[in-house]
Amino acid sequence: MDIARSPLARPFPEMPPIAGVTLRVARAGYKAWDRADLTLVELTEGTSVAGVLTTSACASSEVEMGRDQVKRGHARALVVNAGNSNAFTGLRGREAVEQIVGQVAEALGCGTHEVFVSSTGVIGVPLPKDKARAGVEAALAAEPCGWEDAARAIGTTDTFTKGAGAAAMLGQTRVELAGFIKGSGMIAPDMATMLGYIFTDAAVVPGFLQEMLEKANAATFSCITVDGDTSTSDTVLAFATGKAGNRPLASWHDAGADAFYAALLEVCRELAQLVVRDGEGAQKFIEIAVTGAESDDSARRVGLAIANSPLVKTAIAGGDANWGRVVMAVGKAGEPADRDRLSIGFGGTWAARDGQPLPDYDEAPVAKHLQGEDVRIDVDLGIGSGRATVWTCDLTHGYIAINADYRS
Amino acid sequence: MDIARSPLARPFPEMPPIAGVTLRVARAGYKAWDRADLTLVELTEGTSVAGVLTTSACASSEVEMGRDQVKRGHARALVVNAGNSNAFTGLRGREAVEQIVGQVAEALGCGTHEVFVSSTGVIGVPLPKDKARAGVEAALAAEPCGWEDAARAIGTTDTFTKGAGAAAMLGQTRVELAGFIKGSGMIAPDMATMLGYIFTDAAVVPGFLQEMLEKANAATFSCITVDGDTSTSDTVLAFATGKAGNRPLASWHDAGADAFYAALLEVCRELAQLVVRDGEGAQKFIEIAVTGAESDDSARRVGLAIANSPLVKTAIAGGDANWGRVVMAVGKAGEPADRDRLSIGFGGTWAARDGQPLPDYDEAPVAKHLQGEDVRIDVDLGIGSGRATVWTCDLTHGYIAINADYRS
The missing domain is CATH 3.10.20.340 (ArgJ beta chain, C-terminal domain)
Incomplete structure (x- = not known):
């Protein structure tokens, strides 16, 4: 079924690159479609990560693993598979995720706990390992791409690409934030999970990034609903590369913390509202x-x-x-x-x-x-x-x- | 808008009269419709009552009053107004209910706490006192009617009349149960509250009737949903006239208590399912x-x-x-x-x-x-x-x- 672009859609914004973030996409072919459906984001060494993941009791292996990885606070890569959520697939689903993590960690020379994976799409079908392996390999070899390409590659039933950016001054240092998100119902015919990713070149210690993300989440992503249904894979991750060179933000008392939080909140609010604007059948x-x-x-x-x-x-x-x-x-x-x-x-x-x-x-x-x-x-x-x-x-x-x- | 009869509708059952229960209907004209919309049920002296009423924080005056009346355990009359829920009408709404209660109590020579009132229909418009007074007067003077007439008179957006009956043997004594209900969504365009009433000639002490009704409710009315929305007026009342002459049931240890509960449960389950069968737009x-x-x-x-x-x-x-x-x-x-x-x-x-x-x-x-x-x-x-x-x-x-x- 071809679903028309939502009448509430917004154009994808212009956003500058974020230092320390490299986006690449490839076609793993998880579905019979002619588009990129695997996104690989490479993050510079020392990148902090924070995350808010679904509390569903039936979460996917990706989410279970992500919950643990976030606690360790560091990230070097993110892989997003679109077209297969790998949810409710038991041990075989878990193995597929471990394969991706191992493959990327080896290619980038980082720890497996630094490679984050999300999947979205049909449930109950284990993510095919061969397609995932070939897709990751293709992505590793691909030319870097822009924000909208990545936003498009993570989409499933979305009727438009969704992104939001902001900037903040931390003292004399300007830092950038850029994010993209997918989701149209809380769940759509193919489990249209909400997956959102926010990147910044600011230096923020992991614990404080987590604190700010949870606070922003409570006022934004936790305040939207399309149909009251919650996916087994809903995920929001924030990555801070530190490339802007500011003194790392570690608490609310640090100069610039309020300015950074305001920018983070702005990006989260815009991304959350864009998901509602793509709500299935939404007219208002x-x-x-x-x-x-x-x-x-x-x-x-x-x-x-x-x-x-x-x-x-x-x-x-x-x-x-x-x-x-x-x-x-x-x-x-x-x-x-x-x-x-x-x-x-x-x-x-x-x-x-x-x-x-x-x-x-x-x-x-x-x-x-x-x-x-x-x-x-x-x-x-x-x-x-x-x-x-x-x-x-x-x-x-x-x-x-x-x-x-x-x-x- | 004319709404077609639900494809899941069931025919109204044949049910014998219940000794001690007299049904009458009249046209109060709460809406511009040509049908009875006020139901008056007269109950013999000594009738026990039990009730389960909505927990909504925005309940109507009828519900607030009913919660108190149920605690006293005795009933002589029930008045149901259809076409106006009298919810969210403040003091003026309360006065209209008090007027009805006073009028009926005077006519029947009973206490005001023994007259129960329910209203269903549009919200935010105080129940018109003049129409209520004339309607009650007409009902008091009307010929008794049958179960289906009463079931029809309490309806609003219902697409079919809903009733259920059962019988039980308490030792050598046969007791009858008969009930009717209205409701199609939890709430419909005009606040289609669920209002259900069950009558029996069995003798049951109020406290035990309440215990049984709450237990049956938990397995029936609390287990149905059309759209997850809960009305400000949802009410289920059970009345036991005692005219069958059995030794009053007072606890689960009494002979016949299990048989009576089984019959009560059957009636509640059937009534609850009938509401679902009239769910707005329901096909399955x-x-x-x-x-x-x-x-x-x-x-x-x-x-x-x-x-x-x-x-x-x-x-x-x-x-x-x-x-x-x-x-x-x-x-x-x-x-x-x-x-x-x-x-x-x-x-x-x-x-x-x-x-x-x-x-x-x-x-x-x-x-x-x-x-x-x-x-x-x-x-x-x-x-x-x-x-x-x-x-x-x-x-x-x-x-x-x-x-x-x-x-x-």
Whole structure:
């Protein structure tokens, strides 16, 4: 099935190369397609790594291995296989990953714990070792390529390539960040895992990079949902080569740490939103801002309960300012809330305040707002100071068409 | 919008009257429709009541009041308003309920705590007191009616009337149970709450009736989902008039308690399944049996994670034996599971065993099974003896059409 480019797509940004990062792609032929589907990123010696990986109890071997590797903090290479997720493949799947790691470690003269592997695509089929071996060999011999080539090679059901960059000044030193990501549903017909990678030439010690990535993740990747489904392979990795030459960032007290974090957060937020913008069947991008919650975490859970509600998502698809469905979603979230303090608005207009519809509620500006591509829902719980913003897309016939009409 | 009768509908059963229960309906005119929309059930003196009401933090006044009334254990009347849920209406909504309770209590000469009220329909509009008063008056003066008339009068977006009956022998005494229910999505365009009522002529003390209803609820109403959304008004009430003359059941040790519970469970299960069979846009009825979990509760949560997964539901809609999506749903459930012990089957055929696809897996019988209206998914977690069965329906274009294309 040919899936049209999402109407919410954004152009791939111009991003400068990152010193210490070399991108290469090759065609392993994991599927019968005529495109590169194996990405090999070579990282200079001394590169720090941080990662956030799916908590799924059914994670792939790649994820299990990645969880351990991240703890050691150093990376020399990343390999991404597209077209086969290698999930739910038992020992044979594990062997395929170990083969890739061994092959790359030998070629680059590094430790096996420094070679990261991700796979995305069909599940239950062990990654074919012969294709992987030939693909890695071809990639090692390939000419370096640009960001968009790599972003395209890691894609599966994505309808557009997704990248985001930023820069920060650490004292007198300018550092660059560049990232790319794939994902369209949390899972699509072929397990369209979310895989995101961020690279920087800043020097950051691994533990602090991990701390910053987890913090940024909590406010970005953990705040998006397309269909509430979580892949067995979701992965975000951040690599810091240190080539910019700044004094390594090691804590929030270091000069420039805040500036670097702000840039990292910006890249993570943009990448996360791009995944939502490629949500299966998405016609509208929805931002849900929750305030007045007991805590930030509680606000995020309320926001996700709203974002995951099929009734809210279909109402937005239909351009219907159905705040009753938002009330329902708040009620079911299981978080502290008080019906009589709850306020709900769309696009800056309050529809209900303190548990009651506003007597002078004017639906006209709301109806107009809901005609647009970008929809904003405000929810104030009125009981505390916790706040969070989450992002999702609407639920349309397109989602059903992609996921039900198509036989995987 | 006219919504066609669900293809999964069942005929309304023949059920005998229950001694001590008098059903009446009237037209309050909560909506511009030409049908009865107010149901008044009169219950004989000494009727015990038990109830399970939504845990939503945004529950309606009816639910808040009902939670308190159930604790007192006695009922003389039930009023159900259809067309207006009276949810999220603040003080004015509360006053309307109090008016109904007062009016009925005066007419029947009972305490206000013995008059139960439920409302279902549009939210955010206070129940109009004048219509409610006239409707109750008309109902009080109306001729008694039958089960299906009452089942029809409580409906909103339901596409068919739903009832279930059973009988049990308590020693030499035969007791009857009859119930009816409404609900099609957890919430539909007009907040199609699930409201279920079960009546019996058995004598059961309130505390034990409550214990049995909660136990039956955990295995039935708590095991169904259409879209994972929970209404602000979901309510199940059970009334026992005692007119059969048996010695009142007061504990599991009493003779006949097991037989009565079995009948109650049967009625609850049938009513719960009927709601799923009227799921918005449903084309297939899906039973998900989870075994080998750490506990029964854990099994139920895993089952509901599968049942609520849009990707699983769309796969079934498409007749696709996509066990990878079931793996994903198990993984995200957050319950104890071990990828390498997980087995998944459809219609009695295992597709994957112990974390790997079966080498000799024959998809032909599975494909045939998935063509039918009734689909069965088996999941064995392989780590314990916990088990549960949950029910849901598929996710189709019909769901989107009902919830997005229609402006409420």
